[in-house]
Amino acid sequence: MNVLLIGSGGREHALAYKISSSPLLGKLFCAPGNPGTLELADNIELDVKNHKVVGEFCKNNAIQLVVIGPEAPLVDGLADSLRNAGILVVGPSKLAARLEGSKGFTKDLCAKYNIPTGAYQRFKNANDAKSYIEKKGAPIVIKADGLAAGKGVTVATTIKEALEAVDACFAGAFGKAGVEIVVEEFLDGEEASFFCLCDGKTAIPFGSAQDHKRVSDGDKGANTGGMGAYSPAPVMTEDMTKRVMNEIVEPTIRGMADLGCPFSGVLFVGLMITKKGPELIEFNVRFGDPECQVLMMRLKSDLLPVLYSLAKGNLENVELNWKTDKALTVVMAAKGYPEAPQRGSIISGIEKADKLPDVKVFHAGTALKDGKIIANGGRVLNVTATGKTVKEAQQKAYQAIKLIDWPEGFYRHDIGWRAIEREEAAKNRLIG
DSSP: OEEEEEEOSHHHHHHHHHHTTOTTOOOEEEEEOOTTGGGTSEEOOOOTTOHHHHHHHHHHTTEEEEEEOSHHHHHTTHHHHHHHTTOOEESOOTTTTHHHHOHHHHHHHHHHTTOOBOOEEEESSHHHHHHHHHHHOSSEEEEESSOOTTOOEEEESSHHHHHHHHHHHHTTTTGGGGSSEEEEEOOOSEEEEEEEEEESSOEEEEEEEEEOOEEETTTEEEEOSOSEEEESOTTOOHHHHHHHIIIIIHHHHHHHHHTTOOOEEEEEEEEEEETTEEEEEEEESSOOTTHHHHHHHHBOSOHHHHHHHHHHTOGGGOOOOBOSSEEEEEEEEETTTTTSOOOOOEEBOHHHHHTSTTEEEEESSEEEETTEEEEOSSEEEEEEEEESSHHHHHHHHHHHHTTOBOTTEEOOSOTTHHHHHHHHHHHHHHHO
16 A cells, blocks of 8 residues: 655654564555655655645555544645545544634533533634733633644733733734634643544544643743653543543534534543533544654554545544554754754764664654755654653653753753652552
């Protein structure tokens, strides 16, 4: 089976890593890919905004399955164009991708189908939004309605901060994404990322993870796209998983079908586990990054036939097998991230780190220049490891980082801290 994988980040390298191990794979193409995917696939330049060009490439190269990694091509309707050309795709339609492309659409869906989430209001002008915020008080959350590359959300701890976030949105800080905003209740609890595969009618769980959004140790500093993750998330017990499926995922799948835009693809359920139970923070319509990296390291099943069944609408008979090991990934970022990452610095030692047992270094924002790997983005490498415990996986990941020579990079030193605290507490209870 020939496969086209669209995207260039750590998520796509992880997907290429898993897909390339399938005995069913013929040829794998990545558009555009990165230096990591180059070892597993043919990297190609393809204008993914030109749907006709993508379709012609698929026809000319006998592509039997297209896997769309990032959200922008999905919101742009690439999956529709390919399906209309008779090509199987993993990824939702443009209308279904509104679950990520419009925060307001998702909140309205939750209201209509009684899906637990924070109270909210939608606004198209600053004055009305500010009046609402002053009435509700802080903490409160302000979100640009559209896609803002993970930067359109402000968790405001003061009214002043909230009002400034409103001004930033309407002043164009997030472009078209901030033309409308959602102001919502602050949810208190523990965050978790939960994933499902959906074929429009059937949804099956695809593991959990916990991301670390803040840039600095101790969960301090600016929000980022994610500085590390581990899987599974301890808070996602068997009972909690059932509740999420029953209270959030299944009503969403039914609701989307009722609205005439059935959801087919990867559903990323961003959760807050509160005292009341699971509540939805947001949906994404693709694998998370860096959560995908830890999920791929834990998945025992061959991913390719699973994705093919999803694209064909045949998920009802699919069963997934997972390794018992835990997985953890640490993001190495370029200095200046998330505001103004420095590009162009040389990175060496990746091969040494990659050779360690139970370790895989995924390229996220790298490029090749004169035969050397250079930093070419904000989040540059995802150093990923597995172990019997989160602590063991963490130790292996940081051991691997020591072998990577990149003075212009930085990383958090405490990825997995919450799960490790739980492990230590459980061990102490056994000893006691």
